[in-house]
Every structure is written in structure tokens, then in C-alpha cells.
Amino acid sequence: MNTFDIGLALKMVNVGKRYPATIAVDNVDFEVYAGEVHALIGENGAGKSTLMKMLAGSFNDYTGSIFINNKLVNLHTPAIAKSYGIGMIYQELSLAQPITVAENLLVGRLPRKGLFIDQKKMVREAKRLLKTVGLDIDPLLPVEDISQHEAQLVEIAKVLGTNPCILVMDEPTSALSREEVERLFDIIDRLRKRGMAIVYISHHLSEVFRIADKVTVMRDAKKVATRPIDEITREEIVHMMVGRSIREIYQKEKREKGPLRLEVKNLSRFGFFHNIDLKLHEGEILGICGLSGAGRSELAQVICGIEKGDEGAVILEGEDITKLSMSERVLRGLGYLTEDRKLEGLALRLMMDDNIVSAVIPQLTRGLIFNKKYGRSDAERLVKELQIYPTKLDRTADNLSGGNQQKLLLAKWMAIKPKVLILDEPT
Numbered sequence: 001m002n003t004f005d006i007g008l009a010l011k012m013v014n015v016g017k018r019y020p021a022t023i024a025v026d027n028v029d030f031e032v033y034a035g036e037v038h039a040l041i042g043e044n045g046a047g048k049s050t051l052m053k054m055l056a057g058s059f060n061d062y063t064g065s066i067f068i069n070n071k072l073v074n075l076h077t078p079a080i081a082k083s084y085g086i087g088m089i090y091q092e093l094s095l096a097q098p099i100t101v102a103e104n105l106l107v108g109r110l111p112r113k114g115l116f117i118d119q120k121k122m123v124r125e126a127k128r129l130l131k132t133v134g135l136d137i138d139p140l141l142p143v144e145d146i147s148q149h150e151a152q153l154v155e156i157a158k159v160l161g162t163n164p165c166i167l168v169m170d171e172p173t174s175a176l177s178r179e180e181v182e183r184l185f186d187i188i189d190r191l192r193k194r195g196m197a198i199v200y201i202s203h204h205l206s207e208v209f210r211i212a213d214k215v216t217v218m219r220d221a222k223k224v225a226t227r228p229i230d231e232i233t234r235e236e237i238v239h240m241m242v243g244r245s246i247r248e249i250y251q252k253e254k255r256e257k258g259p260l261r262l263e264v265k266n267l268s269r270f271g272f273f274h275n276i277d278l279k280l281h282e283g284e285i286l287g288i289c290g291l292s293g294a295g296r297s298e299l300a301q302v303i304c305g306i307e308k309g310d311e312g313a314v315i316l317e318g319e320d321i322t323k324l325s326m327s328e329r330v331l332r333g334l335g336y337l338t339e340d341r342k343l344e345g346l347a348l349r350l351m352m353d354d355n356i357v358s359a360v361i362p363q364l365t366r367g368l369i370f371n372k373k374y375g376r377s378d379a380e381r382l383v384k385e386l387q388i389y390p391t392k393l394d395r396t397a398d399n400l401s402g403g404n405q406q407k408l409l410l411a412k413w414m415a416i417k418p419k420v421l422i423l424d425e426p427t
Contacts, residue, residue: 005182008070010055010198015064017050022390024050024401026221027064032166032197037188039200039208039229042218044403044427045389048201051218052168056088057081068166085162091171091201091402092153094344095143102126102139105158106417129157147293149175156184160191168199169192171194173207174425177291177396185211203427205234217241244360255293258282260317262420263302267312272298276312280420297339300422304336305329312366319420330359333419337426338407345409346397353379353393355408373417382411 012030016023025047032038041281054062061074067073067086075081082090095104102122104111126139133153137146146154152175159167169188173181188198188211202208208215209229217224217240224240262280262355267273273295280286290296302309305326307407313322321329326336338344357364357375364375376393383391388400388408397408406426413421 002276007034008032009068009069010199011070012051012055013065013067014335015051015054015062015066017059017062019390019395019399020392023221025054028218028221028223030216030223031226032199034165034197035195036213037192037198037200037211039202039212039215040218041202041237041241043207043388044406045401046218046241047221047272047401047403047405048218049170052088052199052201055081055166055168057086067382071137077208082162084164086168086316087162087166088160088168089156089172090168093151095151095155095158097144098142099140099147100140101130101137101154104143104154105129105139105161107158108412125161130154131354132160133157133187134180148293149177149180149293152176153180160187164248165198166197166270168201170201171203172200172267173202173204177293179291181207186368194218205237208237209234219243254285255285262317263304263315264313265313266293267299269295269298269302269307270310273346293427297424300336300424303420306336327362330416332364333416335413335416335421336419337413337421337423339421339425341405341409342391346405349396350396351394351396352383352388352400352408355397356382356411356415357392359412363416378415379411382414386411386414 008031010030012028014027014029015025016027017025025137028047028051030040030051034128040052042048044192055066055075057075057078057080065072066075068086072400073080073084075084075086087215095109105126106122110184111118111125113121130137130139133156135150135157137150140349142149143154152172156172178347179308184377191198200208212229214226215229215234215237216226217237219241258281260279261282264276264278267276275356277285278303288296288299298307303314304401305321305328309322313320315321316329316332317335319332321332321334324332347358353376354380360375360378379393382388385392388404388407390400397405400408410426
């Protein structure tokens with residue numbers, strides 16, 4: 001990789017991005033130096049990802065000025081951004097499913113021998129890139145055959161292969177195990193020592209304090225503050241993010257256990273999890289944790305009816321629903337917020353209200369007639385309650401920021417008035 005001069009790598013001055021119904025980024029100043037890891041944090045919908053998408057060339061209508069290595073640039077397309085050495089690892093993976101790991105790693109720059117792809121050279125280069133992230137898989141595997149955490153590492157290797165001088169990492173650890181997270185931090189440390197400027201977006205403050213040199217906090221589309229990481233506390237960061245102290249936000253209430261809502265008995269899906277027992281009462285929050293590959297998501301999918309279990313039973317309010325389909329379980333009040341909102345949770349080209357009512361259509365249908373008026377009224381209520389922006393329901397889901405898309409997905413499941421709601425990696 002290249003070695004870069006220590007100095008100001010990125011300077012964004014009064015940059016902004018407006019949608020017809022909302023301001024996504026409001027006159028923000030942001031600087032990153034070469035050889036520095038600069039954490040960018042804030043609540044969902046604060047504007048973090050939108051700010052970085054401006055840098056990546058996703059918008060041609062941003063306002064303000066962007067300087068790369070003290071040169072004023074117009075980053076109106078992804079190709080222009082890449083030409084200035086900007087690499088972006090998105091929260092949502094951008095790997096193409098029908099092709100191989102190697103072809104994804106080298107897309108746009110596949111080695112050729114005459115008119116044909118040089119397979120040997122492609123595999124050799126792909127193995128080299130995979131080695132940089134500590135991943136030992138066959139480069140000729142189709143991407144659809146690798147796990148989500150492997151796909152996350154392939155995505156990182158793909159961007160590193162372009163030799164960026166400014167690297168943006170948006171929630172890069174979301175699918176990684178603890179060991180893989182530490183491996184990623186080792187990679188980041190090496191890149192920092194080589195002089196690369198790194199922007200690190202995360203909701204995990206432990207990661208921010210482990211890896212960052214500076215931190216910038218955003219709230220409601222504005223920059224709140226920038227501080228050296230050793231001059232700020234976790235409590236101060238949280239207060240900047242939400243405008244309240246941790247104690248004000250998380251006040252645990254003592255409450256009596258309500259009636260038993262969900263019971264899982266000896267549930268197994270061979271190869272993923274075995275003999276799981278759990279009970280969940282009304283008003284109770286039950287946490288399920290484990291490393292990537294431990295079977296957390298698979299357990300949730302079997303409980304919700306997306307996948308079939310091999311043994312055991314799922315009981316909702318005293319009724320054995322083990323043999324019911326997912327749609328039948330939804331009708332009984334069992335909701336499931338998937339960890340992959342773009343592929344499994346939302347229809348991005350549909351309007352916001354259509355997404356919200358999509359899970360409740362059977363409940364609002366009498367014969368062949370769907371009560372759209374009630375569905376829209378409920379959607380308006382949920383958008384207001386969850387503070388989803390923009391508020392106009394005739395916007396398509398792909399026009400929302402990542403944080404607001406996540407809230408839209410939550411609204412979809414709140415619309416069914418769930419008796420039990422399972423959240424898979426919701427943050």
C-alpha cells in the first residue's frame with residue numbers, strides 16, 4: 001500500500017444535504033488527518049452515513065466545500081471520489097451475489113490475458129487480499145455461499161485492494177465475532193501507522209475508545225462537537241448524542257412478571273443449535289447473545305417460522321404454533337425484525353406507508369377489500385411516535401437515511417401490535 005504524508009487529508013466546510021421534506025446534514029464542518037482514526041458517532045438518523053455518502057460521491061446536489069489534501073474537489077459521482085483515493089465500506093454490503101469472491105474483490109480491475117480473464121492471476125491476487133483480513137476461504141466460491149461475517153471481511157478486503165488514502169468504515173464490525181473484531185483493529189492500527197486517514201462510524205462506544213484518536217458527535221443533522229478521545233468520557237458522549245445523561249435515559253423500573261407469552265421447549269435445528277429452552281413473560285426483555293455463527297439468528301428465525309426446526313416446540317400464549325407458517329404466526333402477534341433490513345426487511349422502492357402496513361395487510365383485509373385508510377392512519381401515528389424523517393408517507397424507503405430506514409422497519413412490526421417482538425441486531 002501507499003505511504004502518505006502526515007497532514008490534513010480531508011476538510012469538509014459547511015457541507016449540507018437536503019431532501020424535499022427534511023435536512024439530512026446541516027452545515028457541518030469535519031476534518032480528518034492522515035495517520036488518524038476519527039470516530040463519527042450519533043444516534044440513528046443523526047446524519048453520519050449521509051455525511052460520508054457525500055464524501056463517497058453518492059450525491060451531486062450537496063452544498064458546501066470538500067478539500068482532499070488541501071485541494072478543492074467536486075465529488076459528484078462515486079468514480080470521481082475513488083479517483084481521489086476515497087474508499088467506503090458501507091454498513092450494507094455491496095457484494096454482487098451471482099459472482100465469485102475473487103470477482104467481487106477485483107471488480108473493475110480483473111487481470112486479463114488477451115480477451116480472457118487470467119484466472120490464475122485473479123485467484124493469486126484474491127488470496128493476497130483475503131490474507132490482509134485474515135480470511136482463509138476459496139476465492140472461487142460464489143458470494144452467496146459464504147457466511148455474513150465472511151462477506152463483511154471480503155467487503156473490507158475489496159476496498160483495501162483499491163489503495164485508498166481516506167478510508168470510511170460504516171459499522172464494519174456488525175457481523176464479526178470478537179476475534180474477528182480484534183483482527184480488524186489490528187488492520188486499522190497498521191493502516192494508521194502507514195499514514196492512512198480513517199473515519200470510523202460505530203454505535204459501540206467500547207470500539208470508539210479502543211481504536212479512535214478523535215471523536216465527532218452528530219445530533220439532528222448537526223455537528224455537536226469534536227474532541228480528542230482522551231479528553232472526553234462515555235457519559236459526555238452520550239449526553240452530546242441525545243441531549244440527556246445516561247441515568248435519565250436508562251432508568252430501570254422494577255416490575256412484576258406478567259403472564260407467560262412465549263415458551264420454547266427443547267428446540268433444535270441440527271447444525272445450528274440444540275435443545276434450547278426459554279420463557280418470556282409479558283413486559284419482559286430477554287437478551288440472547290453469542291458469537292457470530294453461534295446460532296442466534298437461526299434460533300430467532302425458527303421461532304418466527306422463517307425456518308423449520310427439527311425438534312422441539314414453540315408455544316405462544318399457550319398455543320403450540322410449531323407447525324404454523326410465518327404469516328400465521330404474525331397474525332397471532334409474533335413479529336421479527338431482521339438484521340438485514342435492505343434484503344429481507346424493507347421494500348426500498350415502495351412508499352413508507354406501504355412498508356409499514358405490509359405486515360398487517362391480512363389483518364386489515366375483509367374479503368378482497370383492504371382498509372387502506374386505517375392503514376395510512378396507523379402509519380402516520382407510528383412515523384410520529386418513532387420520529388421517522390422525512391415524515392411524508394409518499395417518500396420511498398430508499399430516500400431515508402440508514403437510521404430512519406431502521407425505524408421504518410420497527411414501525412412495520414409495531415403496526416401488527418405484537419404480543420412478542422424479536423429484534424435481531426436492531427442497532
